[in-house]
Every structure is written in structure tokens, then in C-alpha cells.
Amino acid sequence: MSATKSLRSPLIVDMNVQEYFKASLASALSNQKIVAEEDTVYYLVNLLAYYCRAEHLFELTSEGVVLQPLAMRYARAVQADNPAQRRQTLRCLGDVALLIAGFFSGSLSRKAVDVDYYIGMGRSAYGYLSDTSTGSAPARTLAVIYCELSSKFDRFVDVLAEVSESSRQDSSSDILRLYEIWIMTGSPRAANKLRKIGIEPVPGTSRHRVS
Secondary structure, eight states: OOSTGGGOOTTOOOHHHHHHHHHHHHHHHHHTTOOOOHHHHHHHHHHHHHHTSHHHHOEEETTEEEOOOHHHHHHHHHTOSSHHHHHHHHHHHHHHHHHHHHTTGGGGGGSSSOHHHHHHHHHHHHHHHHHHOOSSHHHHHHHHHHHHHHHTHHHHHHHHHHHHHHHEEETTEEHHHHHHHHHHHOOHHHHHHHHHTTOOOOTTOSSSOOO
């Protein structure tokens, strides 16, 4: 029995966005001739759907909105009070490393660290999770997912990069930004652009009422 159902969680957001990323991932995997387990693909779909909400990726601090460095996430994992907290922190580290190295790789051109740093950190985080996820059936299924994410990390970076390229509308706007604008403002223009690329904004998900 596939563990897909057992892995369903609040990470899943509106089904239209999830379905968009599911189709985009399937296309990218096919184009690059990469074979991945069904549960691993499902994990990646949920990862993209979850982090399309900016508040899940960035943190609000006294200095403004920032992306917490991987080194700081790693330090938090090392200092964790218990193994469960350590694994959760490393899962976030792996997810963010994969997302930045693949989907947002363009942002690394302005930073001191390169994509290799994110690949190394992410691969190690998922590798640790694979080795320590034991016991229950869901945990063992996650171990298999983490193992594949670790062993094929650089390949999945390329897959997410292709998904990013396919979702980009022009030099300054992409699907994630359009959806975030819709969520935050209820912008009719953003909604129309989403519809043109096959994504129907879900009524009631915007934080603002559209007149």
C-alpha cells in the first residue's frame, strides 16, 4: 500500500496549486528522464505547494523579512532538546536547501555561497533523516523518501529549476508571486493572469474581498 495517504498533512494547500505543481513536476521528470518513487514526487509537490506561501519561507524580524541562513538552521538542529526536534529542524533545512537551490537558484547569484553549498547541506540533512527515521511504517516510508531525496538531490535541483522556468511568466513575475498577490490583496489582475495559465483562484482563499 502506498504511504501517500498516510503522509497527507496541513502542508497541502489549495488543490489547484497542488495540481499545477504535480503536472509541472511530472513534465520535468519526464523531460530529464529521472525516475522517482511516487511518494517522493508527492513529497516534492507538497513542498512546493507549502512554500508558495511567503510566510512559510521567510521570517519576520526586527530587521524586516529575512530568509534564515542554513548554517543557523543547522545550529538549531545540533542544539535541539530531543531527536524529534532535531529531525524536524533538519527536514526544514533540507526542504529549504532544495527549494532555494532549485526553484530560486537565481537568487544565489547575489550571495556569497553558491548552489553547491545548498546541495551539500540539503543532501546531508536528508541523509541523516533517512538513517534515523525508523520504527513505525510511516517512519520507514519517510526513510525511503529521504534516502531518494539525498541520493538524487542534485537531480531534483535540476527538476525544480525546470519547474521554476516553466512557471515564470516574464522577467519579473512568476506563478508563486502571482498567487501570493492574489492571497494578500485579492487582485483581479493577478486572478486573471492565474486563469490564463490554467489556475483558478479558489473563492474565499484571498485575505481581501474582491469588489
